[in-house]
Every structure is written in structure tokens, then in C-alpha cells.
Amino acid sequence: MAELQATAAATEIPEATGASPDAGSDQPAKIAARNVNVFYGTNQALKDIDLDLGGNEVTALIGPSGCGKSTFLRCLNRMNDVIDICRVTGRITLDGEDIYDPRLDVVQLRARVGMVFQKPNPFPKSIYDNIAYGPRIHGVANNKEELEEIVVTSLQRAGLWNEVKDRLNVPGTGLSGGQQQRLCIARAIAVSPEVILMDEPCSALDPIATAKIEELIDELRGNYTIVIVTHNMQQAARVSQRTAFFHLGEMVEADETEAIFTNPKDERTLGYITGRYG
Amino acid sequence: MARQQHEHIVKSFDEQLKSVNQQIARMGGLAESQLASAVEALVKRDSDLAGRVVNADTGLDNLEHDVEEAVVRILALRQPVATDLRDIIAAFKIASDTERIGDYAVNVAKRALALNQMPPVQPVYTVPRMARLVQSIVKDTFDAYVERDAEKAIDVWHRDEEVDEMYTSLFRELLTYMMEDPRSITPGTHLLFIAKNIERIGDHATNIAETVHYLVTGEYIEGGRPKGDTSSYAVMEPPRPDEDGNGGDDE
Amino acid sequence: MSEMAQTAEEATVRRPDLSNARLRKRYAAERRFRLYGLLAVLAAVGMLAVLLGSIVLNGYSAFLQTHIALDVHMDETVIMAEGDTPEAMADANYRALVFKAIERRFPSVRDMGEQRELHRLVSGGAPRAIKDMVLDNPALVGTTQTVWVKADDEIDMLHKGYVDRTLPENRRLVNDRTLGWYDSLREADLIELQFNTTFFTGTDSREPEQAGILGAAVGSFLTLFVTLLLSFPVAVLAAIYLEEFAPKNRLTDLIEVNINNLAAVPSIVFGLLGLAVIINFFGFPRSSPLVGGIVLALMTLPTIIISARSALKAVPPSVREAALGIGASRIQTVTHHVLPLALPGVLTGTIIGMAQALGETAPLLMVGMVAFVVAVPSGFTDASTVLPVQIFLWSDSPERAFVEKTSAAIMVLLAFLITMNAVAVFLRKRFERRW
Numbered sequence: 001m002a003e004l005q006a007t008a009a010a011t012e013i014p015e016a017t018g019a020s021p022d023a024g025s026d027q028p029a030k031i032a033a034r035n036v037n038v039f040y041g042t043n044q045a046l047k048d049i050d051l052d053l054g055g056n057e058v059t060a061l062i063g064p065s066g067c068g069k070s071t072f073l074r075c076l077n078r079m080n081d082v083i084d085i086c087r088v089t090g091r092i093t094l095d096g097e098d099i100y101d102p103r104l105d106v107v108q109l110r111a112r113v114g115m116v117f118q119k120p121n122p123f124p125k126s127i128y129d130n131i132a133y134g135p136r137i138h139g140v141a142n143n144k145e146e147l148e149e150i151v152v153t154s155l156q157r158a159g160l161w162n163e164v165k166d167r168l169n170v171p172g173t174g175l176s177g178g179q180q181q182r183l184c185i186a187r188a189i190a191v192s193p194e195v196i197l198m199d200e201p202c203s204a205l206d207p208i209a210t211a212k213i214e215e216l217i218d219e220l221r222g223n224y225t226i227v228i229v230t231h232n233m234q235q236a237a238r239v240s241q242r243t244a245f246f247h248l249g250e251m252v253e254a255d256e257t258e259a260i261f262t263n264p265k266d267e268r269t270l271g272y273i274t275g276r277y278g
Numbered sequence: 279m280a281r282q283q284h285e286h287i288v289k290s291f292d293e294q295l296k297s298v299n300q301q302i303a304r305m306g307g308l309a310e311s312q313l314a315s316a317v318e319a320l321v322k323r324d325s326d327l328a329g330r331v332v333n334a335d336t337g338l339d340n341l342e343h344d345v346e347e348a349v350v351r352i353l354a355l356r357q358p359v360a361t362d363l364r365d366i367i368a369a370f371k372i373a374s375d376t377e378r379i380g381d382y383a384v385n386v387a388k389r390a391l392a393l394n395q396m397p398p399v400q401p402v403y404t405v406p407r408m409a410r411l412v413q414s415i416v417k418d419t420f421d422a423y424v425e426r427d428a429e430k431a432i433d434v435w436h437r438d439e440e441v442d443e444m445y446t447s448l449f450r451e452l453l454t455y456m457m458e459d460p461r462s463i464t465p466g467t468h469l470l471f472i473a474k475n476i477e478r479i480g481d482h483a484t485n486i487a488e489t490v491h492y493l494v495t496g497e498y499i500e501g502g503r504p505k506g507d508t509s510s511y512a513v514m515e516p517p518r519p520d521e522d523g524n525g526g527d528d529e
Numbered sequence: 530m531s532e533m534a535q536t537a538e539e540a541t542v543r544r545p546d547l548s549n550a551r552l553r554k555r556y557a558a559e560r561r562f563r564l565y566g567l568l569a570v571l572a573a574v575g576m577l578a579v580l581l582g583s584i585v586l587n588g589y590s591a592f593l594q595t596h597i598a599l600d601v602h603m604d605e606t607v608i609m610a611e612g613d614t615p616e617a618m619a620d621a622n623y624r625a626l627v628f629k630a631i632e633r634r635f636p637s638v639r640d641m642g643e644q645r646e647l648h649r650l651v652s653g654g655a656p657r658a659i660k661d662m663v664l665d666n667p668a669l670v671g672t673t674q675t676v677w678v679k680a681d682d683e684i685d686m687l688h689k690g691y692v693d694r695t696l697p698e699n700r701r702l703v704n705d706r707t708l709g710w711y712d713s714l715r716e717a718d719l720i721e722l723q724f725n726t727t728f729f730t731g732t733d734s735r736e737p738e739q740a741g742i743l744g745a746a747v748g749s750f751l752t753l754f755v756t757l758l759l760s761f762p763v764a765v766l767a768a769i770y771l772e773e774f775a776p777k778n779r780l781t782d783l784i785e786v787n788i789n790n791l792a793a794v795p796s797i798v799f800g801l802l803g804l805a806v807i808i809n810f811f812g813f814p815r816s817s818p819l820v821g822g823i824v825l826a827l828m829t830l831p832t833i834i835i836s837a838r839s840a841l842k843a844v845p846p847s848v849r850e851a852a853l854g855i856g857a858s859r860i861q862t863v864t865h866h867v868l869p870l871a872l873p874g875v876l877t878g879t880i881i882g883m884a885q886a887l888g889e890t891a892p893l894l895m896v897g898m899v900a901f902v903v904a905v906p907s908g909f910t911d912a913s914t915v916l917p918v919q920i921f922l923w924s925d926s927p928e929r930a931f932v933e934k935t936s937a938a939i940m941v942l943l944a945f946l947i948t949m950n951a952v953a954v955f956l957r958k959r960f961e962r963r964w
Contacts (some may be wrong), residue, residue, distance in 0.1 A: 105384025115854035121847035134855040261359045274362045276284040
């Protein structure tokens with residue numbers, strides 16, 4: 001693996017997009033992580049993570065609290081940059097481009113890799129402005145009509161249009177929890193990202209709202225690469241095609257979701273998903 | 279082979295799983311003894327024993343019903359995954375197979391009752407040999423289940439071929455016999471059905487072995503099922519008047 | 530684990546004591562606690578009421594001023610002695626007109642000394658009032674007009690009942706003769722209380738009846754303007770930088786500690802700094818709102834920085850994450866989302882800092898804003914004073930009439946402070962958003 005990385009670093013041609021050790025699908029990985037280590041100060045949060053995330057499929061990251069799955073997710077759009085003491089080593093490529101390359105602008109990266117957070121966090125602005133904000137700052141729309149079109153299609157895609165079309169001017173914070181989360185998803189897809197990262201998007205929602213989000217994730221899968229962190233294993237089983245299990249900062253096992261949930265290879269995965277002492 | 283499993287954090291889940299496993303083991307034991315008793319009733323021409331076998335079948339049916347209920351409850355309430363899921367699914371399938379084994383044993387006992395009304399026929403002694411083989415297969419299958427032993431399950435699975443071959447030869451033997459002596463047609467037919475039932479028990483045991491293999495490894499047994507039963511293609515010509523021979527062996 | 534379970538099983542079940550005695554005890558304790566709290570609140574409110582009450586009782590009469598009606602003959606020989614141009618008329622001896630009018634009212638007073646006493650019935654500002662009348666309307670020349678002129682502060686005190694008539698003459702503010710004249714004016718209904726506009730339009734004066742707070746109020750306004758202009762942008766920028774951008778290390782920790790210490794520095798030290806650096810070193814004009822404003826800005830900076838930082842800190846990180854997650858830069862995140870949400874808190878902190886600056890006296894004494902200024906300052910470099918310093922000056926004056934002026938000035942200052950705090954509350958309520 002070390003050699004592999006050395007060659008990858010030496011030649012700019014990213015081999016990580018090619019056939020990879022644990023890729024389940026035949027298409028090249030959308031995001032490839034190699035030897036990723038994350039430190040918070042002296043504390044190592046992630047150890048040598050190698051993981052491929054395939055395009056147009058949903059990858060679920062599961063694992064007990066503090067196992068590093070959210071940390072890993074936040075490496076993918078460099079949200080960890082905000083934390084002073086956080087240090088990331090190794091290589092993460094998006095379509096073969098190293099996202100930790102100093103020449104790469106983090107704002108542009110985040111326009112390509114959108115994020116939805118655990119707690120629905122719409123801006124305290126109108127529903128319209130919530131969605132229009134991203135396109136505005138990234139110059140997606142050339143005029144007002146285009147912007148309006150983006151808002152409408154984003155809301156439609158997020159399955160929220162029929163519920164809010166009459167009240168685009170009310171604050172987004174006035175919606176119900178599930179609607180707020182779908183608003184956040186609509187806001188994320190308004191800038192047409194290639195990847196959407198979701199950090200426990202349903203942990204604050206009731207089962208019906210959760211089901212709507214899951215249905216939405218399934219629909220979005222065709223156009224986006226989705227990575228979802230979840231504590232709810234049934235949810236991982238329901239929405240994802242591939243599942244990666246994290247434990248104590250290590251990526252223990254990544255495989256087709258079906259395989260993980262019927263016949264996991266690793267003892268720790270088995271212990272975790274069946275609810276045993278491990 | 280069986281992995282050292284940790285206990286579930288939720289203890290009642292462990293208890294429920296354990297109780298299902300125990301019920302399956304009891305069903306296995308019951309099915310074994312039903313088969314043994316039925317064969318004994320046949321060999322010793324013991325109508326009382328055959329009657330007891332017929333009556334004892336409800337116990338097996340009730341157990342199967344209990345297992346089904348427990349499985350549905352666990353599926354609904356615990357949403358088991360991985361080994362737990364396989365455990366539950368296996369229990370469900372094995373219970374159903376075991377119940378069928380019990381039914382076949384009852385069929386054997388019933389036909390034994392009928393045979394007891396008639397004079398004994400020769401091949402009745404071949405049947406017990408086949409029955410003993412099937413009995414050992416059933417026993418080993420359930421041992422493999424209790425021990426979670428995939429190797430043993432594969433072993434058992436292969437042994438079913440032997441049963442099938444035995445059945446085919448018994449089939450021919452009985453046909454020959456019946457052709458020679460029309461009076462033996464009634465007991466011969468009964469015996470034929472008994473043999474068929476025992477052969478079916480072997481098939482169900484094979485099913486169980488496959489399930490045990492899946493339960494333990496999470497994978498299905500590779501390759502097609504061994505088939506030694508060619509009786510479906512067996513053709514026997516009745517002896518021509520100009521020939522005294524039985525001609526039973528040409529095909 | 531199993532041992533614990535065992536002991537738990539073996540342990541006898543101890544049920545809670547549900548007796549009424551415990552219940553009564555608990556209720557009694559709760560009642561006692563509430564009573565203490567109520568008493569504490571009442572004590573605080575009581576003290577405030579006493580303070581405000583004494584100020585209002587002392588000061589309300591300053592908003593009224595005793596006036597005396599005089600029949601002033603606008604004698605053209607006096608007014609136009611030097612000619613009929615406005616300049617010449619302005620130089621005329623209006624004093625003589627006023628004195629003549631008083632003497633006509635009391636023709637029996639002939640003695641020169643007594644007449645001088647008689648002249649002191651009216652304020653020294655009365656001739657000026659007559660002059661303004663005449664200059665406004667030259668047609669009045671040659672006529673006789675009944676004019677309400679201000680009474681002298683001693684008569685004012687007498688009329689407002691602050692003079693004890695039972696005292697022997699030598700210990701009394703007003704002598705018997707003056708008392709007699711006052712009584713005769715009073716019987717003739719020629720003396721009455723009128724609204725004291727001078728208090729709001731005048732500047733400081735040695736004569737209490739002519740003293741007003743306009744000069745001090747304008748001085749305060751100019752000073753606060755400078756303070757706001759300097760401290761608000763600097764403090765907000767500093768707070769944003771420290772809170773949102775600065776790396777967390779020893780240096781920023783040191784800065785933070787120092788800012789907190791700065792907030793605790795006695796204000797007079799800032800005054801000394803202003804005197805030593807701004808006036809003596811940079812040579813800025815002494816006593817000016819500019820210098821006062823700079824000094825107060827230095828004093829207010831830490832207050833605003835601290836409150837602005839806490840307002841920024843109170844903005845939930847989820848808002849920052851949301852903005853960053855969608856690809857906003859850090860500046861965009863702060864200016865589009867964090868700052869608007871923190872603004873009510875920042876403004877509240879600023880207004881409270883301003884209110885503090887408004888009430889500040891000590892540092893301004895050091896930079897010379899304690900001067901006796903009779904003109905309304907017209908610019909940032911004019912000599913001026915401020916409201917609290919004016920209060921300080923008046924409280925120091927020997928005249929009895931300045932007592933009520935002091936209280937009245939305090940009321941005006943309190944009114945300003947309450948208004949500013951109300952604005953702060955309004956802003957907080959208006960812009961506060963839930964998230």
C-alpha cells in the first residue's frame with residue numbers, strides 16, 4: 001500500500017481512480033482515500049483509512065460513536081480545516097484530483113461536495129433565500145429567472161415543492177424538522193454538487209420524516225454520489241449500496257451492504273451490527 | 279468451527295435465540311426417534327409401536343408451530359442481521375423440514391400397520407438398512423446444527439447420494455419381486471412407498487444440511503446437489519412367457 | 530458485575546418517606562426561600578425608588594422659574610441714544626429701562642442702597658430679554674409693555690418655598706425689606722412660576738436662573754459621537770477577528786486576557802493617558818469633545834469587544850457549518866450569516882458601552898472638560914463640557930438654587946440613559962431571530 005501511494009504521489013496520473021483493492025463496482029471510484037490519517041492535536045482520530053466511494057451510489061459509514069466516521073466524512077469536503085488542531089495526512093482524490101492539494105480552492109471543492117448536517121440548519125432567512133444563497137455566491141444563475149428556476153427545481157427534487165410553494169417567503173426555520181432537513185438537502189443540491197455528504201441526516205427526525213428523507217436519498221442516487229453517516233443500521237441497510245464499518249479510528253470492513261448485513265467478514269463488524277459486546 | 283460469539287447487549291434477545299435453537303434441537307431429536315420407531319414397528323411387525331408413532335406426530339407439529347411463532351416475533355421485534363438473521367431464517371427452514379420428516383415417519387408407520395396385516399415379504403429386510411443409513415444422516419445433520427459445523431453438514435449432504443442409490447436398487451428389486459408373484463403386489467407397493475418416504479426424509483435432511491451450511495458460513499453449498507436416485511428413469515419389462523428369467527437388470 | 534447484582538438483590542427495599550411532616554417542611558422551606566427573594570427585590574426596588582424620588586423631588590422645581598411682571602417703558606431716548614441702527618440699539622442701556630420699571634412699581638423706595646436691593650429682585654439677565662424683544666420688534670420703541678422677566682434666584686427660592694420665614698433676618702437668605710416687596714408683588718399677582726425654557730436652551734452661568742444644560746448636552750453628544758465613531762468599528766472588527774479568524778494560541782490568549790483586564794482599568798487612568806498622550810504629546814485641543822471622545826472610546830473599546838465576542842460566540846456553530854458546507858468563504862460566512870445574527874447583541878453591547886461613556890466623569894476631568902464654558906460648542910475642537918461634569922460643577926456651586934438644577938440635570942442624564950437602554954432593548958427584540 002505504501003508503494004502504491006508512493007507511485008501515486010510521484011506521477012500525477014491518479015491510479016486511485018483505477019481498479020482499487022476493495023472497490024465493489026467495476027466503475028472507477030468517485031472518491032478514493034488512501035492512507036488517510038487524521039489527528040486532533042496529538043490524538044489520532046483516523047488510522048490509515050483506505051476507502052473507495054463509487055459514483056452514483058450510496059455509501060453508508062457506520063460504527064460506534066467516536067469511531068471516526070464523521071471525521072472521515074468531514075475530510076471529504078475539508079470541513080475539518082476549520083478546526084485549528086486538526087491535521088490530515090494521506091491522500092483523498094475526487095475524480096483523481098487531490099483535494100488536499102494547496103492549489104485547490106476549498107470553496108470550489110465545497111461547491112462540488114455538498115453537505116447535509118445532523119441537525120437541520122437552515123439559515124434564518126426565507127425558504128427562497130435559503131436555496132438561492134448557494135447559487136448566488138457561486139454565480140450559478142445569470143439572472144433572476146434562472147435563479148428562480150433553480151430554486152423551484154431544487155425544491156421539487158427535494159420533494160418539498162408541494163409543501164412550501166405558497167410560502168417561499170416564510171423563514172426556513174419555521175418548517176417542521178423533516179421539512180427543514182429536506183430544505184437543507186434542497187439547498188445542497190441547488191449548486192449541483194457531484195457528491196453529497198450526509199452526517200446523520202435523520203437522527204433528529206421522526207420515522208415518517210426519516211422515511212421521506214430515505215426515499216429522497218434513493219431518488220438522488222441516480223445523479224449524485226452520496227455518502228451517509230448513520231447510527232441507524234437499518235437505515236444504512238435500507239438506503240446504501242455499500243457500507244463501511246469504522247471502529248476506533250480504523251476502517252474495519254467495506255463491502256456491499258447486503259454482504260455486510262448478512263455475512264460480515266470481520267468479528268468486530270458482526271459484533272457491532274448484531275448488538276453484541278465487542 | 280463455530281465462532282466464539284459474544285453475548286448480545288440485550289440479554290432477552292440471547293434468551294429468545296437460545297430457546298429457538300433448543301426447540302429445533304428437540305424437534306430434531308423427536309424426528310429421529312419417530313423415524314427409528316417407525317422402522318422398528320415395520321421390522322418387528324409391532325402395530326402398537328406404529329400406532330404410537332402416528333399419535334406422537336402432533337408433538338412435532340406443535341413444536342414447529344412454536345418455532346414459527348418465535349421466529350416471526352424475533353423478526354418483527356428485533357430486526358436481526360448477519361448471524362442472528364441467518365440463525366432465525368435457518369431455524370424457520372429447519373423447523374419446516376423437520377416437520378416434513380416427522381410426517382414421512384408417520385407415513386412409514388401407517389404403512390407398517392397395513393403390512394402387519396399381511397405375510398412378510400422378502401425385501402422388507404433391505405428397507406431397514408436404508409432406514410438406518412437415513413437415520414444416521416438425520417442424526418448427523420442435527421449434530422451439525424447443534425455444533426454449528428459446516429464440514430459435517432457438507433459430509434452429510436454428500437451421503438444422501440448413497441441413500442438415493444439404495445432406493446433405486448430397492449425399487450428395481452421390488453418391481454422384480456412383484457412381477458414374479460402378483461400376490462406380493464400389495465405389500466410390495468406399500469414397501470415401495472415406505473422406501474420412497476425414507477428416501478424423502480433423506481432429501482429433507484439434505485435440505486437441513488444445506489441450511490446449516492448457510493447458517494454457519496453465510497454461503498450456499500457450491501455445485502449441484504448429488505443425485506443418486508435414478509428410479510424415475512427405471513424401466514422394467516414384465517417377463518415374457520418364453521423366458522423364465524426375471525430380466526430385471528437390463529435397461 | 531454479578532456481585533453487584535447480588536448485593537442489589539439482597540439489599541432491603543427502602544421506600545421514600547412520604548409522611549406529611551416532610552412535606553410540610555419542604556413547603557415551608559420553599560415559602561421561606563420565596564419570601565427572602567421577594568424581600569431582596571423589594572429592598573432593591575425601594576432603594577431605587579428612594580434615589581429617584583429624592584432626585585425628582587429635589588429637581589422638578591428647576592423646570593419652573595419665577596417670573597415678575599414689569600411695565601417696561603421702551604424709552605426711545607434711552608434706546609436710540611446712539612442712533613436708530615440695530616447696532617446702536619443693541620448697545621443701548623436696557624438695564625436702565627428695567628431698573629426704572631422696578632422703581633416705578635415701588636415709588637416709595639428712595640434710598641440708593643435700598644434701590645440697589647430693589648434692582649436685585651429681577652435677574653441680571655432681564656435687560657438682555659428686553660433687548661431681544663426690542664431688536665425683534667423695533668415698533669415697540671416708545672410704548673410701555675408688560676414684560677414677564679425672570680426673578681432673581683433668591684426670589685425664585687423664596688417663591689418656591691425654600692426660604693424659612695420664621696428664621697431671624699440675619700440668618701435668612703432674604704432680608705425683611707425684600708420680603709415685603711415680594712409680598713406686595715404677590716398680592717398684586719405680579720409674580721408667578723413659568724416653564725423654565727432657559728434650562729434647556731441656556732448654557733452654564735454663575736447665575737442659577739440663567740444656567741442651562743444645552744451646552745453640556747451638545748458637548749455630550751459631540752463627545753459620544755466621536756466615541757461611537759472610533760470605538761464601534763474598531764471593536765467590532767477586533768471582535769470578529771479574534772472570534773472568527775484568529776488562531777487559538779498563546780498570543781491570542783494573551784490578547785484576550787489583556788482585553789478583559791483593560792475593561793477593569795479605572796477610568797481615570799484613561800483620562801491620564803489622554804492628558805499625557807493626546808493633549809501633551811499630540812497637541813490636541815484641551816477640553817474638546819474630540820479629546821474626550823478619544824479617551825472615552827479607549828475606555829469603551831474593551832466593553833464592546835467583550836460583548837461583541839460573546840454575541841458572536843452565541844451564534845450557533847451550525848449556522849457557520851451550513852454556510853461553509855455550501856461553499857461560502859469565511860468572510861462570506863461571517864458577513865452574510867454570523868454578523869447579522871450577532872448584530873442585536875453587538876448593538877446592545879455598544880449602546881451599553883455608550884451609556885457608560887455618557888455617564889463617565891473622571892477621565893474627562895483629566896482632559897480639561899471641567900472648564901466653565903458659557904458657549905454651546907459648535908465643533909469637535911471647541912471647548913465644552915458634558916452632562917455628568919456639568920452635574921459635578923453645579924453640585925459644587927454655593928447658590929441654593931443650584932441644588933435643584935443639579936437634580937434636574939441628573940434627571941435629564943437619566944432620561945438619556947433610559948432612552949439609550951430602551952433603544953438597546955428594542956433593537957434586541959426587533960432583530961433577535963430564533964434558530
